[in-house]
Amino acid sequence: MKKAKHILGTSLLLVAGLFLISADHIDAPAVQGGSSDITDFYAFQGENSDNMVFVANLQGLLSPSATSDASFDESVMIEFNIDNDGDFIEDLVIQAVPRNGKMYILGPVKPMETGLSSTLTGDATKDFTSVDITAYGENAEIISKNGISVFAGPRDDPFFMDFAQYNAIIAGEASGFNNPGTDTFAGTNVMSVVVEVPKAMIGGTGTINTWVESKRKQ
Structure with a gap:
């Protein structure tokens, strides 16, 4: 695969720990509703406790009818x-790039540069793990190579948020969330990239950011 220069489109902020979640639905005006x-x-931590799993979801609030036509943007790299x-x-990066119905995964690998710009480099036949992008409504395609497992495709949005109650709290009209609340994202989908890697590839047993x-x- 040829080298390609990429510049930051958007990001979710730094987080740390064994288990973490971060979400940002339609809150970045420059890319809101876009493919990045x-x-x-x-x-x-994976079901195999020797592994870590990384998941990035993009293009939120896709309706079922819109999901069938949704696709990863080939000009956007997920890092x-x-x-x-x-x-x-960043000491290591895992780079995900869609091409012709496949998702190519490079890494974990030391980045050629850090910060807002990135260079993608490597031999697609040797350095990359690739998987067919699962079509909407089809069984998940998962590929494993050299201990790395990869999935890419549409999934049901897993994040739960009661935006109506949140707005009521912010407006001073409510003191807290209901239990149970109403899931604003129910019935919507995202485009998801999932990469599972051995901990030994990312620094072993220590804490990571x-x-x-x-x-x-x-």
């Missing part, structure tokens, strides 16, 4: 950033 709009970021020495600078970015090719 990140809705959720999840990182957690998982991993800081394993506590300086809040991790965040995700979407970067558009320039």
Whole structure:
């Protein structure tokens, strides 16, 4: 695969720990509703406790009718950033790039540069793990290579948020959330990328800081 220069489109902010969740639905005006709009970021220990799982969801609030036509933008790279020495600078990245119905995954690998710009480099036949992007309504396509497992495709939005009650709290009309609340995202979908990697590939047993970015090719 040829080298490609990417510049930051949007990101979900730095988070740390064994299990974490971060969400940002339609809150970034520059990319709101676009193909680089990140809705959720999840990182957690896998069912195999020797592995870590990274999940990035994009293009939130897709209706079922819109999901069948939704696709990953081939000019947008999804980049998982991993800081394993506590300086809040990425030491490793996992880069996900869609091409011709497949999602290509490079890494974890030391980045050629840190910060807002990234360079994608590698031999697609050797360095990348690839998986067919699952079509809406089809069984999940999952591929494993060299201990790395990958999925890419539409999924039901897993994030629960009662926006009506949230707005009522902000307006001083309510003192807290209801239990149970009303899921604003019920029935909507996202485009999801899931990468499971051995912990040994990202620094072993220590604490990591991790965040995700979407970067558009320039």
